[in-house]
Amino acid sequence: MKIDYLANHPDWIGTIALWIQNEWGSVFHDITKESASADFRNELHHDRLPLAYVALEKAEPVGVVSLRSSDMGRSELTPWLSALYVLPDHRRKGIGRALVNAVIQKTKQLGVGTLYLGTMDKQNYFAHQGWVTYEQSRFRGHMVTVMRKKLG
Secondary structure, three states, rough: EEEEEHHHHHHHHHHHHHHHHHHHHOOOOOOOHHHHHHHHHHHOOOOOOOOOEEEEOOOOOEEEEEEOOOOOOEEEEOOOOEEEEOHHOOOOOOOOHHHHHHHHHHHHHOOOOOEEEEEEEHHHHHHHHOOEHHHHEEEOEEEEEEEEOOOO
16 A cells, blocks of 8 residues: 555546545535545645645555645634545555554644544544544534644
């Protein structure tokens, strides 16, 4: 498995955007393949936000994560780990953790000391990686746990 910048693999944007639509489009109805594709096209960077990483196995994408300046309309909290997704057949193999770690390392390289994320149901997953609950928030009609990680 290899973690690389999505900027080095832009041909996979349509596939990855479809994953995002399928995972969250039924909850957040404004997430479409087109809107997710536009978000990922804006994340084709290496050294500035926003950017994205893709996990590859045998040159095929199996996961994705974004590092964005803000999310959930919360520009006062920055930056955010966002859009973490691993294909179901590839879960529980450390791919999600490797993607999260790539974002953490990039955040540290950028000189930022705190990272945020929002989750509706993966609080335990992130808590086991050292994230703590910052607040409970309502976002687009759903309760979301905003979590943060202090980067030493």
